[in-house]
Amino acid sequence: MASRFKKLDEEKVFKDPVHRYIHVRDELIWKLIGASEFQRLRRIRQLGTTYLTFHGAEHTRFNHSLGVYEIMKRMVEIIEEKETLDEEERLVCLSAALLHDVGHGPFSHSFEKVFHMDHEQWTKEIILGDTEINDVLRTVSNEFPKKVADVIAKTYPNKLVVSLISSQIDADRMDYLQRDAFYTGVSYGHFDMERILRVMRPTEDQAVFKQSGMHAVEDYIMSRYQMYWQVYFHPVTRSAEVILSKILHRAKDLYEKGYTFKDEPKHFYSLFSGSITLRDYLRLDESVILYYFQEWQDEEDEILRDLCVRYMNRRLFKYVECDPSQQMKIWPELMQLFSKVGLDPAYYLVIDSSSDLPYDFYRPGEEEERLPIHLLKPSGELRELSRESDVVEAISGKKRTDHKLYFPKDLLEDFRTFEDEKKQILTLLMTQGG
Structure with missing residues (x-):
């Protein structure tokens, strides 16, 4: 049983300009990084054609995926301080974070539009198909690849785990905003991630944030807003x-x-x-x-x-x-x-x-239901972010189109x-x- 969750004899470390270091102790994660399907991400830029606008934007999906993994690792450590995650579910979280973009094609979204493709479907096929990644994941169990795919597809039964990789404030967004800001040289994408992680608290359905950290969350929302209009939609x-x-x-x-x-x-x-x-x-x-x-x-x-x-x-x-x-x-x-x-x-x-919707409150029944960000008050009451923040209220639910x-x-x-x-x-x- 223990061999399924084997640790490396020595920690592997990637030097990273955003997170300083990315740490790998799990043999499973190290082998996933070495898989040919994951190495392919070195040859796919994170920001597609943006390098023709911001000449520094040459970073790749490989860089970003490692960054999302590192943030997820830190989130999992926070959750484990409050509740118990078994070893398999911890590895589900880390694997899903690492592999969430493995199905992206060249020039990503432009490529998808022309050929009517969905990178999430390709991600699923890579995880579940006849691939090196699937072989590595099945060393945990035959069911393990499906669990990882379910997290990325948002169908995994543990909603908290899904929210860490796919919500309005998640490991994916927290990495790409900082990473894209760094490589494009702009100042818009910076926010206090350390503070956000310190005030993060797990609940049954999602991570919430202590009210004392509201301004850090506000800054994150506004960073996202600025990055979309100054960089992504340039x-x-x-x-x-x-x-x-x-x-x-x-x-x-x-x-x-x-x-x-x-x-x-x-x-x-x-x-x-x-x-x-x-x-x-x-x-x-x-x-x-x-x-x-x-x-x-x-x-x-x-x-x-x-x-x-x-x-x-x-x-x-x-x-x-x-x-x-x-x-x-x-x-x-x-x-x-x-x-x-x-x-x-x-x-x-x-x-x-x-068009972009920088933040939205809960709209049940709509095609894309967005789980709102909740603040945890000292009394234990949860309050939706825009009800407490005038800054976020000003842009909530407002879709801007150009x-x-x-x-x-x-x-x-x-x-x-x-x-x-x-x-x-x-x-x-x-x-x-x-």
Whole structure:
């Protein structure tokens, strides 16, 4: 029995710029880190195309996953001071934290949108499928992989454990806010995690926080709010995402039309045909994607060639603010004008929308029920955060949405013909708020 929970002879330590050190004592965790599916995360950036906006944002899902594991380890230690977790459930917590992002594909969310994929489903398949990770997890028990997958899927029976990895204040968010702030060089994502962990108290369904630590929690909420609008939804990053998405769409469209590529995209064939296997998926990382983008700069197809040159050399689309009510009035005319000057509007005229709900109170029955953050008063009463904090109340339940219209301004300005059409296009775009 003891061998299932074997400790390493000597603690392994990773030097980390955010948490200073990441400590590994469990043989299970050390073997999971060494699994090929987890090592693949070294080749997938945490922030996708954000490196084209903030040049330091080269950190990976590997970095982040280790960080979430370290925070979870500290949370588990806090819980164990108040109640007993058996050894298997402790390892369930640590394994779920480490593996929560293992199913991410290259360029993550952009990639998912184009190919209608869900990284959480791939995470489940990696944990439960014929993988090195599954082999390692089954050294605990045959049921252990499913327990870990259930935590990530939010179906694990211990709701407290689920809340530590997936809630409005969890190990995942606490790592990525600090890590992304560090690597992008901004100041928005910093908050007092030490204080938050000190005032954290476990309950049956979730972790709550002593009222005396309310200001640290407020700071965390506001850090998240600022990071989304100043970093994650940055318009330049979104321009790069638009071009990346259009490259993948164009390659898929050409494949379906029987186009002959100079460099056949064999890594994409099962994606394009909708027959991708787990093995195919695990062979995809950002080095593979960028190899094809590099090669496709010499393709005969003008659109694919231009989009790849733009992405590889950071010649991104410009943007104007977009008012959806105005957009419907001018969109048909804009599309017609783009087609007339030889720019396919399907690839060169793109509306991108971003929205975020920084904090929400409990809304039972809604599609995404968000468990609110609770403060523990000295009397033992629990109070929902926004009822005690004026700062959080001001943004609670308020979904902010931003719309931008992206287009290749450089191509329009370079036209030596179509002067009238060019003026009409630029005038219409200016009416959108540019």
